[in-house]
Amino acid sequence: MISLFNYPPTEEQIWILMKTGTGSEIGLLWLRILTILLMGIVFWFWFNKLRTVASVKSSVISIILLVMSPAVWGIGWSYPLMVVKLVLVLCVVTFLKTKWWIILLVLVGLGFYNVSFLKQNPAILSKITMSDARNEVNNRFMSEDTLRIKMELPLMWRRIGYNKLFITYRQVLAELLPFFDLETLYFQEVHPMEQKSVVLFYWPEIFILIFGIYFWVTSKLKNDSNNILVVLLVISFIDFLFSNTVLYQRFILLLIPLSLLMAYGVEKILVANRYVGAVVGVVLLYATYVNSYDISKRADFWLDNRPLVYQYWYTGIKPLGVENFEKIYVSTLIGSSQNYCWFYLGDICKTDKFVFNSFNLSTGNIDNGLYAGFAGEFVGPKFKNDFSSDWDSQLPAKDLTLISKENIRDTVAYKYGNDIGLVIKK
Amino acid sequence: MRKKIAMIIVVVTMVVGVALRFTGLDKSPPSLGFDEAALGYNAYSLLLTGKDEYGNFLPISLRSFNDFKPALYGYLTVPFIKLFGLNESAVRMVSALAGIVSLWFLYKLLSVFIKDKLVCSLIFLWLSFEPWRLHFSRNAFETHLSSAFFMMGAYYLIKNKKIFWSLLFFGLSAYSYHSARLSVPALIILWGIDPLRWFWTKNVSEVITSTLKGIKKMWWMVALFVAMVIPVFMANSSLVLTRFNQENVFKRFYPYAPKELVEGNNPFLSINSNALYYFGGIMSGHIMSYFSPINLNSRIYAWVKMSPQFIPGMGMLGWIEGIVFVFGLIVVIKNLRKSFLHRYLIYWMISGIAPAAVTWTWYHPLRSLNIFPAIEIIVALGAVEIIRLVKNKLWYGVIAAVMFVTVVYTINNELLYSAYENHGEYQPGGFREGMMELKELSKDYDQVIIDSPHAQSFIFVLFYQQIDPNIVHKYADIRPKPGIEGNLNFNFEKFVFRPIDWPKDRLLKNTIVWTDDTMSKEEIESIPGAKLRMVVPNALYDTARIITIE
Known part of the structure; x- marks a missing residue:
């Protein structure tokens, strides 16, 4: 059974293991432990910084709320480069004064880090170039001009509203509005669109946030405390804007100021009434338990399915014996096949026995060998991604033998189905 | 200042x-959307008869599509229909x-x-x-x-x-x-x-x-x-x-x-x-x-x-x-x-x-x-x-x-x-453009088959042809009962709401068909006795055909 703890490595982890030459399960475990330790050390520094601007109680509660967050664990366990980003930001905020030029440097650094190291392509950059705006303006005019029955509005009037500059402003706003997404932040457990994201905060914590905001705006907090909060909110906002990755990772920096606000709320509740505070604590502990249980049962629901695909293929290839095949073809529909191969099978992946490319066995001649791919690569892609469960019954007609197949939860290769398999052509 | x-x-x-x-x-x-058409037609019915489309006298709720719309909107629409028509x-x-x-x-x-x-x-x-x-x-x-x-x-x-x-x-x-x-x-x-x-x-x-x-x-x-x-x-x-x-x-x-x-x-x-x-x-x-x-x-x-x-x-x-x-x-x-x-x-x-x-x-x-x-x-x-x-x-x-x-x-x-x-299912279009032609033609034909992909197409017929509510009231008992959702079309007078089955329906006589626009004029007129009478447009495209079969 797949759980968070035995979840296969992510591409980021593979990349680091390749750089350090420690491609094995042990190496992965060490990487994970080191990453968690790194996060722990940073939280410790952050806690000490927080103590200088807020009460000890708030500081402790803030750290506890962060540690309880599944998103923090998810990132700590699988995304070391994201943890490095967290480390860098918290170090700056902890050890340096929050002067405007330092903050500006941090923001520029974040943008550079996201684009260069994390290889993200923030959507907002394409909006600023106005190419999308031009397309939208044209589309609007064309669409409206096709109406046979319509109100006649002067062209000049329409141009005031539909122009590249304004549409760019609108598109930029559309990029920053998702930052204000309560559903992703607090209701991921019951999200109406069942979007793919790890839980950031549990839903009962929304009420603690409301308390926290109330006490923040009505209390006379120290300037330093206010400054830290505002600075972190701005940093997390800019990081969100200039990132392009799985949703919960875009919000990771926002967890810190929100946890601080919630900590204020919890502290005030405890001061007002210990018993109510105890109830809050019990509810949050139960929420943590429920979500831990959920992840233990449905890790593939919460986490990226692509590592599971590679794990299936390569752990399936190994017992068949790599030496028994002239060629082994592995799909590249979902990214860096070769790196995963190296992790599971070692240096043999660098030989020409392995061919890393997507394929289509439904047409043309099929070379002998072992094929690891998606259903659509074996029987042909389908536009609507609607493959029947017995798609493999088509294989014998082409002298193909199915070794094994498995269904994955998410659609990671649209048009190619949710089934993955190992097939031999002799 | x-x-x-x-x-x-x-x-x-x-x-x-x-x-x-x-x-x-x-x-x-x-x-119009079908809810709008329903409000309008019920208001029309209230104006002429004091009853809703099901024959309920001065109802507090309009049964409409078995969703029991509160009726006040309908009542307030009555004077405007009186002044401006339906x-x-x-x-x-x-x-x-x-x-x-x-x-x-x-x-x-x-x-x-x-x-x-x-x-x-x-x-x-x-x-x-x-x-x-x-x-x-x-x-x-x-x-x-x-x-x-x-x-x-x-x-x-x-x-x-x-x-x-x-x-x-x-x-x-x-x-x-x-x-x-x-x-x-x-x-x-x-x-x-x-x-x-x-x-x-x-x-x-x-x-x-x-x-x-x-x-x-x-x-x-x-x-x-x-x-x-x-x-x-x-x-x-x-x-x-x-x-x-x-x-x-x-x-x-x-x-x-x-x-x-x-x-x-x-x-x-x-x-x-x-x-x-x-x-x-x-x-x-x-x-x-x-x-x-x-x-x-x-x-x-x-x-x-x-x-x-x-x-x-x-x-x-x-x-x-x-x-x-x-x-x-x-x-x-x-x-x-x-x-x-x-x-x-x-x-x-x-x-x-x-x-x-x-x-x-x-x-x-x-x-x-x-x-x-x-x-x-x-x-x-x-x-x-x-x-x-x-x-x-x-x-x-x-x-x-x-x-x-x-x-x-x-x-x-x-x-x-x-x-x-928004042009599509909820605001289908075409009915306004084609219904008057259909009304004129239907005087000379025995049956009108409406084959429309749009939900509740009957209400657009009632609305745009301004069918006498007294006629509609007679059919209240055969209409889908409360609790039934989905398509609530019902057949009344010479109007029949069903999909066209051309192999069988080509043999019909003295019939008008309102259907979608998938058939070309040549295909239609290859059916003995069939004639394309109107291509019905909506605000964006041609949406339906009116075909007569002699």
Whole structure:
């Protein structure tokens, strides 16, 4: 059974293991432990910084709320480069004064880090170039001009509203509005669109946030405390804007100021009434338990399915014996096949026995060998991604033998189905 | 001087508001939705016979598509149909008027919260062009009428004067749409008891005393309101709750926890995935979704997109308003302790959200329309706070320019682009263009087969051909019974609603067929006796064919 703890490595982890030459399960475990330790050390520094601007109680509660967050664990366990980003930001905020030029440097650094190291392509950059705006303006005019029955509005009037500059402003706003997404932040457990994201905060914590905001705006907090909060909110906002990755990772920096606000709320509740505070604590502990249980049962629901695909293929290839095949073809529909191969099978992946490319066995001649791919690569892609469960019954007609197949939860290769398999052509 | 300028701004805003709401109601949107057609035809039937389409005399609810629409919108449409005939403009007139009245009361409410007249009028000018205001004013929505009455009732309640006016408008609101029947008593109770104060009350006896005072203040209002709406429940008690039975959250999401985690026979006894925990999450999420800026501004859920409440490219509010809303919320939270007005806004939100929160949809603007004036006031408070913080007056010019262009965009989006995007299932088009031709032709034929892919196509026949309601009443008993959802077409007189089966139907005689546009003229005329009489257009493309078979 797949759980968070035995979840296969992510591409980021593979990349680091390749750089350090420690491609094995042990190496992965060490990487994970080191990453968690790194996060722990940073939280410790952050806690000490927080103590200088807020009460000890708030500081402790803030750290506890962060540690309880599944998103923090998810990132700590699988995304070391994201943890490095967290480390860098918290170090700056902890050890340096929050002067405007330092903050500006941090923001520029974040943008550079996201684009260069994390290889993200923030959507907002394409909006600023106005190419999308031009397309939208044209589309609007064309669409409206096709109406046979319509109100006649002067062209000049329409141009005031539909122009590249304004549409760019609108598109930029559309990029920053998702930052204000309560559903992703607090209701991921019951999200109406069942979007793919790890839980950031549990839903009962929304009420603690409301308390926290109330006490923040009505209390006379120290300037330093206010400054830290505002600075972190701005940093997390800019990081969100200039990132392009799985949703919960875009919000990771926002967890810190929100946890601080919630900590204020919890502290005030405890001061007002210990018993109510105890109830809050019990509810949050139960929420943590429920979500831990959920992840233990449905890790593939919460986490990226692509590592599971590679794990299936390569752990399936190994017992068949790599030496028994002239060629082994592995799909590249979902990214860096070769790196995963190296992790599971070692240096043999660098030989020409392995061919890393997507394929289509439904047409043309099929070379002998072992094929690891998606259903659509074996029987042909389908536009609507609607493959029947017995798609493999088509294989014998082409002298193909199915070794094994498995269904994955998410659609990671649209048009190619949710089934993955190992097939031999002799 | 400031007051004079403020008054000019208000007058201009109202005049422009009238123009935007009443101009071109037959062109934008270019076709009716089936709910609009149903409201119109029922109003027509009431005008001519005093009965709805099923023959119910002076009904309190319109059975319509077995959804039992509250009837007030229909009754108020009657004089417009008398004056202008049964057409799109007449049907939408009530909504347009409700939009204008609602606009005026928005100004009155803003005046309660913003004392500076000039600032108030400028913010009023800005908020008057909110996308939802334009969109809902130009479509016939009972909920829009209800929300206008609700707003008027809420205004007089907050002023704590003319309480009877408040009750009257609340009552009218309840007769206009279902959600007011829960929102109104909720608001009155919260207004009377003012429970948020309890957080700052030191001891329990004080809480009890103030609560009892609050109950004394408002119990008679709740009783009077309940008495006013009793006829609604008495008329068709089980059937009126049909809509609730169809849409409530309790059945739809049971057992609430993810199905893969459900253990045992009773999900409420599970420790690992307790149903109550997940149910709490669903309900909390439903409530908080109306405070989530992304929902107010830009996120479109599937059930919104596939419905007449969809505003393409925009949410209910303009894009910047969601962010300003956050500032406004902070202002409200900051003033909760000392200001009843600010607490009232929260009560207004909660009471308006309640009916929507118990339905299965996460965020549903149509069902929660009552809260949007409160949201606008919160946005206004945020704007005032931002104005206070912005010291450099040069920024005002920039903001004004951006707001002006946004208003132009919003108007274009609603009057033109929305007509393009919304054309489809809910606003199918073609019926207006083809029905008169069909009516003329059908005099000489024995049977008219309507094969339309659009839901409830019968209502468009009734509407555009202005079928005598007395004829329709005769068929009430054979129509699909309450509780049945989906396609409710029924055959009447020579009209038959079914798919065409050309291999068989080509042998029919003296028949007219209304069908889709997949067959070419040559294919049609290759059928012996068949003749293509009309290619029926809608606002975008050719949508249907009228074919006669001799």
